[in-house]
Amino acid sequence: MKILKFGGTSVGSCAAIKQVGCILKDYVEKEPAMAVVVSAMRGVTNMLIQVGTLAASNDEGYKELLRDLEETHFQTVRDLIRVQEQSRVIAKVKMLLNEVEELLHGVFLLKELSPRSLDLLQSFGERLSALIITQYLQQEGIDVKMLDAREVIRTDASFGSAKIDFEYTNQAITEAFNAYKGLYIITGFIASTAKCETTTLGRGGSDYTASVIGAALNAEVIEIWTDVDGVMTADPKEVKTAFSLDIITYEEAMELSHFGAKVIYPPTLQPALKRDIPLRIKNTFHPEFNGTLVSSKSQESQYPVKGISSIKDIAFVSVSGSGMIGVPGVSSRLFGALARKQINVILITQASSEHSICFAVMPEQAALAKEAIEEEFAYEIASEKINRVHIDEHLAIVAIIGENMKSTPGISGTLFTALGVNGINVVAIAQGSSELNVSVVVAQKDLGKALNALHEGFFLSDKVTVNLYMLGVGLIGGTLLDQMRKQLSYLEQEHALKLNVVAMANTKKMVFDANGLDISQTKVDLLEDGALSDLNHFVERMKEMNLPNSVLVDCTSSEEAIVHYEEVLQSSISIVTPNKLANSGSYADYQKLQKTAREHGVHFLYETNVGAGLPVISPLQDLKKSGDRILKIEGILSGTLSYIFNTFRPGVKFSEVVREAKAKGYTEPDPRDDLNGMDVARKILILSREAGFELEPADVQVENILPEACINAATVEEFLVELDKANDQFEQMIIEAHEQRQALRFIASLEGNKATVGLRVVDTSHPFYFLSGSDNIIAFTTDRYKECPLVIKGPGAGAEVTAAGVFAEIISIGKYMTSRWR
Ligand SMILES: NC(=O)C1=CN([C@@H]2O[C@H](COP(=O)(O)OP(=O)(O)OC[C@H]3O[C@@H](n4cnc5c(N)ncnc54)[C@H](O)[C@@H]3O)[C@@H](O)[C@H]2O)C=CC1
Numbered sequence: 001m002k003i004l005k006f007g008g009t010s011v012g013s014c015a016a017i018k019q020v021g022c023i024l025k026d027y028v029e030k031e032p033a034m035a036v037v038v039s040a041m042r043g044v045t046n047m048l049i050q051v052g053t054l055a056a057s058n059d060e061g062y063k064e065l066l067r068d069l070e071e072t073h074f075q076t077v078r079d080l081i082r083v084q085e086q087s088r089v090i091a092k093v094k095m096l097l098n099e100v101e102e103l104l105h106g107v108f109l110l111k112e113l114s115p116r117s118l119d120l121l122q123s124f125g126e127r128l129s130a131l132i133i134t135q136y137l138q139q140e141g142i143d144v145k146m147l148d149a150r151e152v153i154r155t156d157a158s159f160g161s162a163k164i165d166f167e168y169t170n171q172a173i174t175e176a177f178n179a180y181k182g183l184y185i186i187t188g189f190i191a192s193t194a195k196c197e198t199t200t201l202g203r204g205g206s207d208y209t210a211s212v213i214g215a216a217l218n219a220e221v222i223e224i225w226t227d228v229d230g231v232m233t234a235d236p237k238e239v240k241t242a243f244s245l246d247i248i249t250y251e252e253a254m255e256l257s258h259f260g261a262k263v264i265y266p267p268t269l270q271p272a273l274k275r276d277i278p279l280r281i282k283n284t285f286h287p288e289f290n291g292t293l294v295s296s297k298s299q300e301s302q303y304p305v306k307g308i309s310s311i312k313d314i315a316f317v318s319v320s321g322s323g324m325i326g327v328p329g330v331s332s333r334l335f336g337a338l339a340r341k342q343i344n345v346i347l348i349t350q351a352s353s354e355h356s357i358c359f360a361v362m363p364e365q366a367a368l369a370k371e372a373i374e375e376e377f378a379y380e381i382a383s384e385k386i387n388r389v390h391i392d393e394h395l396a397i398v399a400i401i402g403e404n405m406k407s408t409p410g411i412s413g414t415l416f417t418a419l420g421v422n423g424i425n426v427v428a429i430a431q432g433s434s435e436l437n438v439s440v441v442v443a444q445k446d447l448g449k450a451l452n453a454l455h456e457g458f459f460l461s462d463k464v465t466v467n468l469y470m471l472g473v474g475l476i477g478g479t480l481l482d483q484m485r486k487q488l489s490y491l492e493q494e495h496a497l498k499l500n501v502v503a504m505a506n507t508k509k510m511v512f513d514a515n516g517l518d519i520s521q522t523k524v525d526l527l528e529d530g531a532l533s534d535l536n537h538f539v540e541r542m543k544e545m546n547l548p549n550s551v552l553v554d555c556t557s558s559e560e561a562i563v564h565y566e567e568v569l570q571s572s573i574s575i576v577t578p579n580k581l582a583n584s585g586s587y588a589d590y591q592k593l594q595k596t597a598r599e600h601g602v603h604f605l606y607e608t609n610v611g612a613g614l615p616v617i618s619p620l621q622d623l624k625k626s627g628d629r630i631l632k633i634e635g636i637l638s639g640t641l642s643y644i645f646n647t648f649r650p651g652v653k654f655s656e657v658v659r660e661a662k663a664k665g666y667t668e669p670d671p672r673d674d675l676n677g678m679d680v681a682r683k684i685l686i687l688s689r690e691a692g693f694e695l696e697p698a699d700v701q702v703e704n705i706l707p708e709a710c711i712n713a714a715t716v717e718e719f720l721v722e723l724d725k726a727n728d729q730f731e732q733m734i735i736e737a738h739e740q741r742q743a744l745r746f747i748a749s750l751e752g753n754k755a756t757v758g759l760r761v762v763d764t765s766h767p768f769y770f771l772s773g774s775d776n777i778i779a780f781t782t783d784r785y786k787e788c789p790l791v792i793k794g795p796g797a798g799a800e801v802t803a804a805g806v807f808a809e810i811i812s813i814g815k816y817m818t819s820r821w822r
């Protein structure tokens, strides 16, 4: 025998009831013996309570609400029942509703809704739905009969949450099922006293009905049909990657439901559980899916943790003081005082120092808890042996749950790593001695991030999602977007790395989507409907979204952007950037960012600051880390200036070559930053710092090659016009060099702690003579590379290579995140 229970959403509309009909039709062919318990239509119980409350407060408005209630049911009949049968069924429904009307009229006159009347009033929800469903199923040719549970389930008169008389009830159920071998449609939630007064069974009442009937008939399984795919690994509203579990134990179900999984309410299933009757949670709207089996059997599973659950809002109460150490009876007095005030304690922690006891309660009980404890310990508080009670609010509890945790080492390692790398502070920890549940208290604002980080750590360790905030989608950012678009599915399939662009901004617009923007669209389309760009808001939103594994990708050249770096790193968000400004300001600022990133366990990566996509900074860092000493750095660090002096020849206009470099995407947004040596100065400054020298910007000697008028031009266009006028001056320089078989090279060097940048003349014997395109060349002379320097050479500017360098660093963060779980 199978017992099926359909909850409110499963019978909440005409379409849903039709769906139930399909499921049952399918079942009756294969499963001759079964019974079906139904809840009231979705929202109806609440409406009944509301209408009763209005009537009791002598508010005529109850009549209108009653009409809505009538209409809901009439409309369902009209939608489900064939026209020629409608009036007959509507008459039956109307008879029940007339009773409701009479009852409410009495409540209205008496201005009182007693628990007894409320139970009777609520019973109509199930009686109406069972009636309509029975009529519908009969019309569809399914042989069914309605059973009003009040005929078989007997309770005491504790209205609202009545206690069942199992002896009578079990007997009555058996007799009812002996008398009729077909399919019963049974009202959930309601019962009756020996004096035929209607009662209800309290929270989870329809589940309880199914369980009581299942236990009485020793059912083979109880199927709870709802609107989700069984019990999920986490709340899918919070964790998009949550998935449903095949099998869990009663205890796991119990723990999960205690911490907020609303799918079932196991306490009401006790009668069935006592008889070891398994439950299956199924989705009415996805019936072919197997759902979750809840039974006494624990199954070997690839996941030691079965689910992650939470309580959104708790208050954390701390009682501390020297007078607690080694004094027996303190906790008994403490919890006794709470119990007397009916305060429910959700979680308790005590450090072995015994100096404090902390516990969590619902926020609405916090003040009462404080009062109760301060009253109980008034003497100790007055004599300063115990401190005043301290309450922390806006906290939440996250719990990992699973029977197999007890036999699996490393669970807490994963738990704290997942929280730690995402900058989530753990306020308190509690683990039951059964090791079935490990709970941590965290700030409420971190709850979503904590759930996602833990879910990733325990269930998706073979796939990591990195959330990207893209600031600046000009040449480099736009190219990066193009490159990512092409690689998304490859990275996901071959490298278990999902890149989620959750925000994008340029100077004009900004857009956000925590689920990930659809980057198959162009940046123009994506930004079209965005809000007006505002960097402060952008950073605020980043913090509010509070997503795990977050990275800011700053592809601007903006001074305003770097102002936020410290705050971003402090929010446990990594940064990847080609923007050189942050590392080329004051040494103190440079150091501060390095330190902040280290302290918060996040990455600050900027390989593209020097040599674009060429590996320059990381090899230098490796030399330094492995104990080498940097003696000298010499190089051509500007792709633009390299291109210009590799291309510029007598007879060619200098300003035209500059325009070409700009068109090829080598230059800074303002090419003067290249030509005035600033960009190169920044790069040698960054390299010097990476090499261990504490240089300030003013320590770099820069020889500028631009005429004054070019420097002073108001816009890039005006600058290019001015540059046209200076062509002769550059022509003269190149002619002289060519005559000597020499080349012009813009060289940066660092020796000791002296850094210079300027235009030099080199002959064919110089290693920098033979270069082409946008080549950079960098020579490191070190203790280990003394005779022959370590040389890195290759294209050092351009959109594709730079974006690729940024992309590589994003991937390296993803890889690091994946490696955490392996
Ligand atoms: N072109 C190259 O070969 C290389 C460039 N870089 C660096 O890459 C960065 C980007 O360069 P490009 O893409 O050429 O610049 P770009 O001017 O084409 O794009 C900059 C983007 O940043 C946005 N932006 C600027 N300020 C902003 C603000 N305050 N708020 C929001 N958005 C803002 C702009 O709207 C634009 O989308 C620069 O820092 C540059 O130094 C680094 C290595 C090589």
Ligand SMILES: N[C@@H](CC=O)C(=O)O
Residues within 6 Å of the ligand: 608, 609, 610, 611, 612, 637, 638, 639, 640, 641, 666, 667, 668, 674, 679, 796, 797, 798
């Ligand atoms: N404008 C820069 C771009 C790379 O940093 C250059 O020309 O090198």
Ligand code: NA
Residues within 6 Å of the ligand: 607, 608, 609, 610, 611, 612, 613, 614, 615, 616, 617, 805
């Ligand atoms: Na580089």
